Amino acid sequence: MDRSFIAALLVLVTALAPASPADSLNCRLAGNWPFGPTMAVACDPARNLVFLGAGGGVYVLNVADPTEPALLSEGIRTAGRVKDMVHTGNRLYSASGGLYIHNTESPGNPVQLGELSSPRDASGLAVAGNRVYVTDTRFGLRVVDVSDPARPEEVGSIQLPGSTLGVALSADANHAFIASDTAGFRVVDVSDPADPVELGYYLAPGSVREVSGRDNLAFLACDDSALVILDISDPASPVVVSRTMIPDTPLGVHADGHLVYVANHRDGFRVFDCTDPAGPELVGHYDTPWQCYDIRVHGSLIYIADWGCGLQVYEGPVGIAEEPESGRLRGLDLYPNPAAGRVAVRLGSAGPGAQALLLYDASGRYRARWTLTGGRGEFDLRALGAGVYYLRTEQHDTAVGARLVIAR
Structure with a gap:
């Protein structure tokens, strides 16, 4: 047998080996689909689907058995590397050079509905109703009407400083929160989609790579090895609530209930209990085999886009904040x-x-x-x-x- 093949196989086996106890906390590997490189992940829990963004397209996987994800389709093609995705209803929105829209009603045979080119490079997405909010690395924020998905139309935009990398929305979708790299965190009023207006900003010590929101809080992944939590109850004046140092370089962040999940590049991922946002508590960690770029969560299952090792699925802490002395939560x-x-x-x-x-x-x-x-x-x-x-x-x-x- 060829020695180079054996060496490559040994590297792969070593990379996919479970982490040692010192490299994990309250998390364990459930399964994987080890084909990459991948930078983005989205999921449809109701249908047990995971969408894995790669270079030039998206893989559709069945995760009904999370220990053995199964490929359903690799028919979604895009012009470049997929950097972000949002799945809602039966539509998948992908940021890959521009904006791509696919119908996933038949997950084994997804159909492209439309696309919209970007001035530079689409990097982040958020969706509310028939509007998609797209960050473009060197342009800013674009508001796109997708009422007719075959003809997506830009209805408003705003240029912002820095490289706009990620976007999240307030619960009422009247404010967009932008991760703007070296220009920090920006807040944009999008209540009038035709005329977005910047309201306020926060300049972080390091570059802001990604943002997630919950209630009146914004969670920032900053590349100076920090998770920053801001109080945005006054969107015009964000206030720092806490700054937690993390090894390596946070690239993604996802808030789910009182738990916040950080995709931390070569350090894998970390899970923080942010019930008290002034004092986040580390409750989970796993050093993934390659480089953790993106993270999504459903229940105790954590889905990771782990660059060269594709999709990694982990079991971790359950993100349910209980009401004291009650068996009921939010309905x-x-x-x-x-x-x-x-x-x-x-x-x-x-x-x-x-x-x-x-x-x-x-x-x-x-x-x-x-x-x-x-x-x-x-x-x-x-x-x-x-x-x-x-x-x-x-x-x-x-x-x-x-x-x-x-x-x-």
Whole structure:
């Protein structure tokens, strides 16, 4: 056998080996699809799909069994390296040179609906209704109307200093939060999409590479090895709440409930409990085999775009912030609770369709997948041991969940 092939195989096996205890905390490798290079990841939890952005296209993977992700399609082609993606409904939006729009109703055969070129290079995306907010590295922010996805149309734009790399939106979609590299963090009023106006900014000690938002907080991945949390209750005057030093170079950040996940390049990823934003607590870490560029989360499953090692799937801490002395969170009701043989679940203001309901044990390990129909369901608990469990689903693109106690 060729020695160069053996050497390459040994490198790959070493790279994919599980991290040692010193390189991990409360996280473990669940599965992988080790083909890259990849820089972006998005997911559709309701259909067990993960979209993995690569050089010149997107892979569509089935992760119903997270231990063995399976390729469904590699038919999505783009002009350049995919730097960001958002999946909502049956549409996938990709930033790859320009903006690409694909219909994923048939995940094994995605169909391109439209595209829009960029002045320089599309780098970040956020979506609200029929508008897509696109950052262009040397241009700024563009607001694109996708009411007709075959003919996406720019309806407004604003030039911003620095290299605009990432974007997030406020809950009401009236403000865009921009990661603007050496020009820091910028806040733009987009309530009038035809006339975006910059309101305020924060100049970080290092370059701001990515941003995520939750409530009145913005979470910044800064390349001077820091996670910065800002109070943006007054968008015109962001205020630093905390600055947490992290090894290596944070490239991505994703807020999910009270947990914040940081894609930390050669250091893998880190998970912080930000219940108290003034004092983030490290609750999870895993040193991934290559370079962690992007991160998305559903329940206790963490999906990583890990450059040359493709998609890596991990089990980590469950991101459910409970209401004290309650089995209810943001509209998910359980009865009875504690329960023994069966439990009834109701999701407030749910639509008529089916929704996935995921069950995790107290350690955050995935245990079962159930289905709510019209926001309701009744489930058999007899195969589960006594203890504390967590149920999780999504409502209007927001994670909701509750604690379930099984008593015998």
